[in-house]
Amino acid sequence: MPKHPTDLLNIESHFTAEELEVRDRTADFVDRRIRPNIGTWYENAVLPVELIGEMAQLGLFGMHLHGYGCAGRSATEYGLAMQEMEAGDSGLRTVVSVQGSLAMSAIYKNGSEEQKNQWLPKMAAGEVIGAFGLTEPTAGSDPSSMATTARRDGDEWVLNGQKRWIGLASIAQIVIIWAKAPTEGADGEITEKVRGFIVPTDTAGFTVSDIEQKLSMRASLQCDITMEEVRLPADAILPNNPGLRGPFACLSEARYGIAWGAMGAARDSIEAALEYASARQQFDRPLSGYQLTQKKLTDMTVELNKGQLISLQLGRAKDAGTLEDHMISVGKLNNCRQAIEICREARTILGGNGITTDYSPLRHANNLESVRTYEGTDEVHTLIIGHRLTGEPAFR
Incomplete structure (x- = not known):
């Protein structure tokens, strides 16, 4: 049986034992260290810097870079880890993305051997941010x-x-x-x-x-x-x-992780709404027993599974060396757009309680306003895909 009730298509069966081990190890970290405190951190606008060393110990920094003290894991393993991190909070997933997919990737892809040896091992270990x-x-x-x-x-x-x-x-x-x-x-x-x-x-x-x-x-x-x-x-x-191909190559790394991460926020929101609807009694029956609630849960979960399958396809293509930039744009555009709608809809099931930090969907939705904007807005990714379809650049 899949680990998550939202896995309607048994997507989990497509992952190897090693990939699932990375996912579960990251999920355990999120359960222990992030979920119990994230509401307070979010409300007080606090980045828990004490977690940075633990993220490094998990091998999350520069996770799918090879050599220089990096973990050398697959792109799919990295994606699964980012899905679990963002199920905790987008802001904490961003720590991993900024450190690994952007700063470390910039040195890895564009730096000299001296620069790589000087900085990457320390950054992988969390000694240098x-x-x-x-x-x-x-x-x-x-x-x-x-x-x-x-x-x-x-x-x-x-x-x-x-x-x-x-x-x-x-x-x-x-x-x-x-x-x-x-x-x-x-x-x-x-x-x-x-x-x-x-x-x-x-x-x-x-x-x-x-x-x-x-x-x-x-x-x-x-x-x-x-x-x-x-x-x-x-x-x-x-x-x-x-030239711009230097930073753009790093942005592609970050966009790839976002496609996975956004689905983590969406999944967490659906599961929060499902748990709440099963326990909340209204008119002498649980909310989950009403057709309108079931329609919301069904629509959200179908979109979640579609987005997860897109992420999986991106991961397999990246590992095979066949990933193209327009593919990443498909994942970033679709998954952010759908995730924010899922989180907003999940909040409606929670009613007034959903606007508190006791529940995750509205926090996820607010975070996704940023995630949807950075590393390329909807408009930018629409034009990247449009260019691929038509051969006509329409950026100006």
């Missing part, structure tokens, strides 16, 4: 319009600019900052391209402040960054993949 600075106050969906610049001054790089909505930046030791910098091509011509830089957060001129009064992702950290004449050594630059 990283962040990923791409989005700016006026450059979100269009990163090519970023205003952050890097100029060469002798043996140093000098960075100036601002970044916004940067996860974990105020507790990070390094931030991968993306900036427009002069770059020499194969023909010797100098052009301006987007480049990544490893920036220690204690560098002079580098200032971070938390974004407060959020209505979403409250048990996590998002920050503003200001850089004024931030001086870095010449070897701070990530040498490989100049």
Whole structure:
């Protein structure tokens, strides 16, 4: 029998024993360390930094990267872990995503061997926290319009600019900052391209402040960054993949994890509503005995299973090396869109009790407002898929 009553199609049967072990180990961590406290953390806008070391011990940081102290697990195993983490809370799943899929992935995909050996083992162990600075106050969906610049001054790089909505930046030791910098091509011509830089957060001129009064992702950290004449050594630059393909490859990693994670929030919301409906008596019978309630539960669970199957297909394709960017967009667009509707509908079954932090659906729905927006809005992923279907780019 599947572990979850929402697994109507016995999707669990498609996973190996090793994959299920990763899922169950992560789920146990969520049950023990996150569920009992998440309501308070969310209400008080607290990121429980004490859990970061435990996440590292579980091998969650850079989980599907190979070598350099990383766990080297499969993409499917990573996806299952992200589903369980987000069943706990989107904000805590984001900790893993920012550290592994963004900051560590940036170094792994674009860095030198010296940079990889210097940083990745410490980041996998949770000894160094990283962040990923791409989005700016006026450059979100269009990163090519970023205003952050890097100029060469002798043996140093000098960075100036601002970044916004940067996860974990105020507790990070390094931030991968993306900036427009002069770059020499194969023909010797100098052009301006987007480049990544490893920036220690204690560098002079580098200032971070938390974004407060959020209505979403409250048990996590998002920050503003200001850089004024931030001086870095010449070897701070990530040498490989100049241009937007550098950060975009990292975004694809994060989007992949989101497709799985959103289904964790959706599943947790359905199961909370199912448990509540089975216990709550109205008009001398449980809510679960009414046709309208059963229709809600059925519709939500069918969409959940469809989204989980999309995630599974993405995982198998990623492990086989056949995953394409438009496939990730299908998963990110569909699963976030459906998850937020599922969480909202699950809240209706809980009635007035559903607006408290005693129950998860509304918290999940609020978090998913952020998850649906970052790493590509619905509109961006719609245009990626539309480009694939028609061959016509319609971004401008």
